[in-house]
Amino acid sequence: MPRLLVTGGRGQLGVALSRYADTPGRDDLDLTEPASIAAALEAYTPEVVINAAAYTDVDGAESDEAGARAINSDGAQSLAVACRDRGIRLIHISTDYVFSGEVPRGGDPATAPGFEPHDPTGPTTAYGRTKLAGERAVLTAYPEATIIRTAWLYTGPWRVILDQPGGDFVATMIRLESERETVNVVNDQWGSPTYVGSMADQLLGLLSAEKAGSVDARGRTLHLAGGGRATWFELARAVFEFLGADPERVQPCTSEEFPRPAPRPEFSVLSDRSWRDLGLDPLGEWREDLGPGLTYLASSRNQSSRGSARDRDA
Ligand SMILES: NC(=O)c1ccc[n+]([C@@H]2O[C@H](COP(=O)([O-])OP(=O)(O)OC[C@H]3O[C@@H](n4cnc5c(N)ncnc54)[C@H](OP(=O)(O)O)[C@@H]3O)[C@@H](O)[C@H]2O)c1
Numbered sequence: 001m002p003r004l005l006v007t008g009g010r011g012q013l014g015v016a017l018s019r020y021a022d023t024p025g026r027d028d029l030d031l032t033e034p035a036s037i038a039a040a041l042e043a044y045t046p047e048v049v050i051n052a053a054a055y056t057d058v059d060g061a062e063s064d065e066a067g068a069r070a071i072n073s074d075g076a077q078s079l080a081v082a083c084r085d086r087g088i089r090l091i092h093i094s095t096d097y098v099f100s101g102e103v104p105r106g107g108d109p110a111t112a113p114g115f116e117p118h119d120p121t122g123p124t125t126a127y128g129r130t131k132l133a134g135e136r137a138v139l140t141a142y143p144e145a146t147i148i149r150t151a152w153l154y155t156g157p158w159r160v161i162l163d164q165p166g167g168d169f170v171a172t173m174i175r176l177e178s179e180r181e182t183v184n185v186v187n188d189q190w191g192s193p194t195y196v197g198s199m200a201d202q203l204l205g206l207l208s209a210e211k212a213g214s215v216d217a218r219g220r221t222l223h224l225a226g227g228g229r230a231t232w233f234e235l236a237r238a239v240f241e242f243l244g245a246d247p248e249r250v251q252p253c254t255s256e257e258f259p260r261p262a263p264r265p266e267f268s269v270l271s272d273r274s275w276r277d278l279g280l281d282p283l284g285e286w287r288e289d290l291g292p293g294l295t296y297l298a299s300s301r302n303q304s305s306r307g308s309a310r311d312r313d314a
Contacts (some may be wrong), residue, residue, distance in 0.1 A: 001204065002211055004286050005046035007079065008053030009033065013219040015092065015164065016200035026053070030145060031075025037082045048089040048207055051079055051138075058127040059261040060098070061081055065126040072130035077137035087295070089210075089218075091203070092138045096151035096225070097128035101265020109190040114271035117149070117221040124283070125262040135221070147191040147221040151192040151270050152235075157293035158197070169232065170290070173239040174297070177249075184204070187233035187252035191268045193226035195289035202275075204285060215278050221279070223233060226286035238287055242294035256281065 001020060008014045009023030017023060022044045026217070029040035030054050041049075054072055055061060061068035076092060083090040100122035103109045123129045135147045156170030168191075176183045202224055209215035229237070237247040253266060272282035283289070 001205055001256055002047035002212070003045065003281060004048050004050065004207065005040070005044045006050045006052050008051070009056075009131070011052055011056070011202065012153055012166070012168065012196045013050075013052035017050065017052075020200075020204055021050070021105065031079055033055060033072050033130050034082065037079055040248065041086060041088065042084055044201060045173075046088055048091065049079065050082050050203060050301045051076060051090065051092045053095070055105060055127070055130070060262075061126040062261040063129065065130065066249050068126055068130040071132065072127075073133035073137050075258040076134040078140050079096045080138040080141040080145055083145070089167075090138070090145040091206075092135065092145055092147050092218060094135050094149045095131045095148050096149060096268035096270055097265065098123050098132040098135065098149065099128075099265065099268055100124060101263075101268055103190075103267040107137060109267045109269075110229075111265065112269070113222070114192070114269035116271050117147075117223055117274050123169070124265070139219075139221075144218040145220070146217045148203070148220070149223050149225075149270060150194050151225040151241075151268060153194050154198050156239075156290070157297040161293070161297055169235065170206075170239055171237045173250075174243065174294075177240055177243055177245050180249075182249050182251055183236065184251050184258070185233040185236040186255050186258050187231045188254050188269075189264050189266055190231055191265075191289065192228075192270045193230055193286040194226040194237050194283065195286075195293075198226070198283050198289050202280070206289065207279075209280065215280065217278060220274070221277075222274045224269040224275055225278070226283050227272060228285045229269045235290075238290055239294060240256055242291050243298045 003022035006017045006021045006023045010025040014023045030036040064076045074144040098121045154168040159171045183244040236250045237243045
């Protein structure tokens with residue numbers, strides 16, 4: 001493996017890559033401070049940088065677009081310039097929210113083809129606009145950089161098991177399963193649930209294939225997200241099922257019934273063709289990645305409740 005540095009080291013992707021990379025947090029490498037970027041690159045001397053740092057508060061960005069832009073676009077550009085000037089390979093992580101969220105060609109979201117990298121973008125959220133500006137700024141400053149868009153990223157059960165701070169949709173559903181009898185979840189937004197551990201593995205696979213000379217992704221924009229598609233409701237039901245809970249406790253609702261400051265895309269499924277075209281294996285179907293961590297969590301909870309019952313009886 002090349003010597004790797006991942007920005008945003010305390011975030012989901014940073015933590016998932018921390019066994020294989022230097023993963024400075026914002027206090028060590030702040031994208032809004034070019035001097036901090038330069039100091040970190042000099043200190044860690046990476047061969048490859050993955051930019052996983054971002055302003056990811058999608059609702060918060062609606063009232064703080066300048067703050068989001070400073071990190072997602074200006075900060076990404078500063079990093080690209082610093083990597084270019086040092087000859088460091090750069091992989092910049094972006095998002096499905098760069099698309100408008102409309103179903104392509106007015107089709108059925110359950111069957112319409114997922115977005116390809118070259119499909120027209122047109123984000124409707126401040127977060128999406130700043131991330132798209134970031135993609136363009138990175139490629140303008142450093143045309144050999146690679147943009148990798150992902151979607152609906154979660155750490156899920158491992159966040160609970162390892163007691164990691166922060167939240168994601170799957171981790172929230174795990175918590176709500178233990179707190180509420182029923183949960184209403186929107187069933188009219190379609191996307192590509194992506195387990196962050198599998199995404200990390202794929203990124204490492206790409207880097208080792210590049211190091212071996214069998215793949216060259218420089219200058220490309222690629223999609224890397226869980227296979228298949230789901231609505232948030234379907235994802236929530238699957239979480240309950242894998243936990244051994246009654247999935248009927250998850251009830252469908254519409255986006256209108258659950259308004260958010262940032263309008264969520266109706267459709268942001270990502271096609272895996274660009275990844276397969278490189279000769280790399282795509283991520284598996286999203287359910288396959290979701291299951292193991294949740295069944296492990298459910299069985300460890302069962303064991304500990306059996307242990308507590310034994311202690312009580314003794
Ligand atoms: N999460 C998703 O569902 C999703 C979906 C599609 C694409 N993505 C993209 O995937 C990438 C990784 O996402 P993630 O879920 O791992 O994000 P995350 O968990 O929110 O982590 C982002 C990290 O970036 C750090 N950061 C913020 N501002 C920074 C700055 N100025 N300098 C350095 N670090 C800074 C944050 O630090 P603090 O904790 O100190 O704020 C945080 O640790 C991002 O590019 C994101 O846009 C995510």
